[in-house]
Amino acid sequence: MFRFTSQQWKERGTGELKMLQHLKTGKIRILMRRDQTLKVCANHLISSEMELKPNVSSDRSWVYTALGDACEDSEPAEQLAIRFGSSENANAFKAKFIEAQSINKNPTASADVSSLDVSSLKVSDTAAPAADGVDKSESKTESGEDIKEEVKEEVKDEVKEEVKDEVKEEVKDEVKEEVKDEVKEEKESNDTNDTKEEENKENKESN
DSSP states (O other), X not given: OEEEETTEEEXXXXXXXXXXXOTTTOOEEEEEEOTTTOOEEEEEEOOXXXXXXXXXXXXXXXXXXXXXXXXXXXXXXXXXXXXXXXXXXXXXXXXXXXXXXXXXXXXXXXXXXXXXXXXXXXXXXXXXXXXXXXXXXXXXXXXXXXXXXXXXXXXXXXXXXXXXXXXXXXXXHHHHHHHHHHHHHHHHHHHHHHHHHHHHHHHHHHO
16 A cells, blocks of 8 residues: 655555445445554545546556545545555455445445455555556545544544443453452451450450
8 A cells, every 4th residue: 555645655554455334324444454563554435536547557556546544644635556466356456446435325334245355355565656657636625524534433433442342351350459359358357356256255264
């Protein structure tokens, strides 16, 4: 995955690309994480405005403009290039991409997106696209910010669920420690009472 910035292509990362459907809105987005670090390097909706353009120097690479990519330092409209290990995978991605665009026009949370599994389409770490394959247009789509905000909200929902699970585990650990302390105090209190009873009993016997 490459990003065109400062008049040159800069690598964003290599890894597996997925198309994910939001449970509430039914909309489909692209999510890609870097190998090893798992840091997100692409996270945007697949909108009808996007157009996959072939890279002039390769039959396994596509160039397109992503609106509202939620990655760090992204612009409202980002020009990205994605390169696969083979032309077959590149063409398979295009087919899934167009299918996702169709679903996103009339999204439903119950839509069947099982056919959109592209997790096996590994994004290649080969050289950056040719500069002459770049769309030099400086125009920004006005809806880019809106789409970015929408993606952020979807990601926020997912993160909330993850945080809830983490907090539950933390609370469980805290409760365990509290219960341990309570049990320990109760045991010490019982031991003290037992000791006092024995002392009283001994005093009575001695009297």
